[in-house]
Amino acid sequence: MHKATTGDSPHWRCGPAFTCGRSATKTRTRRSAWSALTAAGENVDVRYVTIDDVRWELNGGQPLTPPPQSDPLTYSASSNRQNAIKLLRDAATVIVVAGDAVPSVHLHAHNGSLDEIIRILACVRGRRVLLGPMANHVLANADAYAGLFDALHTHTITSKDIAVGSRAGAPFEKLRADRDSFIDLVGELGWEPVGEIELYRGCTRRRYCSFCNEPVKSAAVVFRDLQDVLDEVHQLYVAGVRHLRLGQQTCFFSAWNRDVTKIEQLLAGIRDGCPDLEVLHIDNADPLAVASPAGARISALVAQYCSEGNCAPMGMESFDPAVIETNALTCTPQILRRAIDNINAVGTQRGPAGLPTLLPGINIIYGLPGETHRTHLANLQGLDSLMTAGVMCHRTNVRQARAYAGTPLAGMNADIPPSQEHFTTWKADIDSIWDQPMKQRVYPVGLRLRGLHSFFVTGRGTWFRRLGSYPIQVVERDAVVPHYTPADLTVTEHAPRFIYGVRDAG
Ligand code: SF4
Structure with a gap:
């Protein structure tokens, strides 16, 4: 072959x-x-x-x-x-x-x-x-x-x-001129791949966040031709790929400058050309774009055309106004709330597998210039107010800043941030006040999740998931199940980053 x-x-x-x-x-x-x-x-x-x-x-x-x-x-x-x-x-x-x-x-x-x-x-x-x-x-x-x-x-x-x-x-x-067929490549993979699709390069903002290396990678914003994207998707589909993620760009919602019509043409075109697609997900969303009126309409399109279990991860980065200001961050707590509301308004209903259609994700970064102990308090307060408001969130990513060459952050003279010493405990705080309670909210005990498969065994048990964007992982305690065994599981317990479940009998 x-x-x-x-x-x-x-x-x-x-x-x-x-x-x-x-x-x-x-x-x-x-x-x-x-x-x-x-x-x-x-x-x-x-x-x-x-x-x-x-x-x-x-x-x-x-x-x-x-x-x-x-x-x-x-x-x-x-x-x-x-x-x-x-x-x-x-x-x-x-x-x-x-x-x-x-x-x-x-x-x-x-x-x-x-x-x-x-x-x-x-x-x-x-x-x-x-x-x-x-x-x-x-x-x-x-x-x-x-x-x-x-x-x-x-x-x-x-x-x-x-x-x-x-x-x-x-x-x-x-890149388009080189592309031909992926049939041989996909045939050599010993697993079911998720095809990652890029829609554009660069950041559509005028002022860049201090830590971000996207403007270093691509100083100009360059959108792909829509037909080029559809052609690549179809080449993957012909090769047998049934799981797609529109995720390489910095913000799905900002594709073609938030052109709602073109984004619908993209999503509808993928569905038309790939009728047996199992997963169509997005990745990366700028909360500023999601919070806009166009963002509300694009959220509805994503909920309509994409598959369940989808996530729009958004960079809040910090709830501390001093850190937001010092680092020219794109988001404020108010913008984040509007963005989450736009997504939750169309995405919380569950699909046949039991997963919410589309939920937001939140990214937090520690170690940015301007950080003090108050930064952590602001983050906890910001997350707590979202929890109290009853929002639903898919996953939260808490990480430490890395100063990439060429970014403003690399040239900023800052004191050693307190998170350097406290990151582990601060992350654990977020686990307990936000991540674990949110898992309980999104995946309540007794919820039945369908169409998962086993993919890994650890001392904890066997891990199950569906393919997709940041899929929820469900552990069956103490079980040893061969890889790729299909299963439905009923939720029994929660950890901050995964949940536990039991397989349905038979
Ligand atoms: S983090 Fe997002 S909004 Fe900020 S500069 Fe990077 S791509 Fe642009």
């Missing part, structure tokens, strides 16, 4: 850190690398392996965690697992996709570290190319990694620049 080789050296692509292909950014980056290699020559044989495949082989064809527990280091298997190292050794070109734009933690996947990648590259005889956020790190430490890679691509890769490297995203037309 792969393209035939004609005596050319085959081109392989190694994708370390493919956090299960289910993690957002890398699915799109992986596709662009696949397309670039495929378009680079006639009869090129392109293959895909994961860092997990290589770890598996280096460990003698065994997981690193003994069964029955699942192993996050070797979990994501491609169809090339049995000869991953030979593929890498013999390839004419190896493109390594690595690094996270935003730090993320996954139960069932561990990103490949640079040390791991260096070790693996020792066996590669062909051209070595690095693609993704890790390229920025290598560029910033050029002396330490001199000679390790033949080309570095920080954002995208195309057939025309594989060997020379690139420091900015390629024009969408060039």
